[in-house]
Amino acid sequence: MLRDESTLRRVAWRQKSIWSGGVPPDAVRRAGRETGAVDELVRRRIRVEGVVQGVGFRPFVHSVATGLGLGGHVGNDARGVIIEAEGPEGAIADLVHALRTRCPPLAVVEEVTVSAVPPLGERTFRVVDSADGGPRTVSVPADVATCEDCLREISDPADRRHGYAFTNCTGCGPRFTIVRDIPYDRGNTTMADFPLCPACAAEYHDPANRRFHAQPVCCPECGPRLRLVDAAGNPLPGDPVDGAAAALAQGAIVAVKGLGGFHLAVDATDDDAASALRKRKNREAKPFAVMVADLERARQLCSLDDAEAALLTSRRRPIVLLDRLPHAPVAPAVAPGNTQLGLLLPYTPVHHLLLRRFPKPIVLTSGNASDEPIAHRDDDALQRLSSIADVFLTHDRPIHAPADDSVVRAFRGKQLVLRRSRGYTPEPVVLPWEFPRPVLACGAELKNTFALAERRKVVLSQHIGDLEDYPTFRSYGGGIEHFRALLGIDPQVVVHDLHPEYLSTKYAEELDDVELLGVQHHHAHIASCLADNGHPGPVVGVAFDGLGYGPDGTLWGGEFLLADLAGYRRVGHLEPVPLPGGAAAVRQPWRVAVSYLVRAYGNDVPAGLALLRRRDRWARIAALTRTPRHSPLSSSAGRLFDAVAALLGVRDVNDYEGQAAIELEQLADPTERGRYELPVSGGDVLRLRGADLIREVVNDVLAGAAPSAVAARFHNAVGRAIVEACVRVRDSTGVRTAALSGGVFQNALLLDRTTAALRARGFQVLVHSRVPPNDGGISLGQAAVAGALDRGRES
CATH class of the missing domain: 3.90.870.30 (DHBP synthase)
Known part of the structure; x- marks a missing residue:
């Protein structure tokens, strides 16, 4: 042992500034003799696990080890980075300390283990070839x-x-x-x-x-090399980037091959080009993302605070939802009727070069027809996108794993992830708890991600999309196989949603030699929020979303759950109403409005509502609400937002999921503090009477109140009712932590008002940051539930 390790370390670090290419071990031994330290060389095998490959970790280790005068080597294997270091024990201690505290910016060190091995007399330190085989635990x-x-x-x-x-x-x-x-x-x-x-x-x-x-x-x-080709795949002359920039300037649609797949680009200031892209892509109204060259240009389009600027410029380069400036020079067809823009900055050299030669904002949207997976192979892109794009800026480096752009927004100075994909995947979500057995979580039907879990890590897939589309479902199955092989995880437990018709459920049921576990959709939402925050529960969980299968056979969606990771009890919900036509009501908010009006007024609906002008349509749907076979009951909070949007004339039909609710949020006057009443009644199971709220909305609409005021009072009412229900549950159970999850809590106005009011009433409030509150986070919750149940069996 060294008698004075700290003194030796000071000598070693003092000399580091003049070391070049490493110092021979005898120099360190001389330093030891100068301080009276024992001249003893030891060898240690050091294993580092986490995100430590592809992030410059081996060069970092080489630099530190040679600077400390150590011999040995560093290499990769299936578990991470493996180091053998030989030299004075104090120098090796310094190396281990550096591994834990000074790792490269892109690295995430999860575990460092050290064991003794016999010295070999090595005097130099080198990087060795990677070793194959063994269990795969490294994070890609x-x-x-x-x-x-x-x-x-x-x-x-x-x-x-x-x-x-x-x-x-x-x-x-x-x-x-x-x-x-x-x-x-x-x-x-x-x-x-x-x-x-x-x-x-x-x-x-x-x-x-x-x-x-x-x-x-x-x-x-x-x-790799760039090339520019026409829609038939024929090469075009000249510099590819110059040609793509010229095509954009002429109003053409350019397919651009990025990191995770093809994008479709047009001049974002050209309304004809953006409209043509909408028509060819079959994307009627959903906003397009816009790429700008830098922060200065971003500020010409949107207002930006420090947190939003940090998200835009982060190494992940997501699409960031931002408030649009009133006279932002962007064509109306880019984000029709929307007060926000999704902006992103260039994240590959291709993007930087293109925007230097075409300095205007460009639309950059996924390279697909509506609802299809993003195209990532050249042959597939030419086949699927030739009817959309005029030219293709492509290259010969294959994309092995497709990944859409991620989408985030800032909430109270932190990120709120709405779509977790490129730049985030496949970094693991590390939990405070172990998984006794490896788990595959199959995720939800819409906004699907799947997840694989082992030890303390959950690795979520990139955004897959809506499994109702067959090509997306096929991509889903292929993605699971790729992740299983890449991570070396052979799941023993497979978790799925309770809905028997979800394709993710059917996928799980077709797997052999696994234990199946069904997890209720809204419990998975709350478990996802718990896992996101590293909190075991119990909590008062508020799961507000569109739809999820309830064990009572109804469609849940406005739920209050007393929950931990292992289980839940339903302690409250929105009063269910019929959804006339089932899935048709999700696409057509006016149908839900009719259902709420029938619940609120029966046959005495007040005259004067614009919704009633087509009396034949109204009467037919009103009758349908009384036919349970064709109008399933639902407590969905998302559908309540749809109903109010329809009553205000905001939207009768959704062109994309959540459109009515998004537009209702953007309509709301943020300065309005008035609110309606959303009464909370009941004992063991609370009920929020949405029909009473609808009556107040109707009264204001008929009185000519400003739609922006009505929208704001509605949001305030929902937030106030959430707080009242949580307080009642707390008073009866003593649970003082609330968890907010589900797609409705993508609504920043509702999330902000609810969070502030809950904290004012003494609650600790958990919200999402690492995974989405929408169904993209369901797989994390499913995995967390499976792990908790397994741990419970062990104990």
């Missing part, structure tokens, strides 16, 4: 936006990567979308077909270079 890194160093090279006419569209380093570039297998080495990525040229090979093997062991490293001599 997410894709990372182009860093400032690489951007400087792309901009420098004297640099050999000037204008090169695939420039990357250990700090940026493709990761998940190019990984075929682990360990994360070039041969296991789609870069395997691009052998390194001598210059890139020199960078790759140089410990002092930031491209040391950067797996996607390349240059114009050895890497």
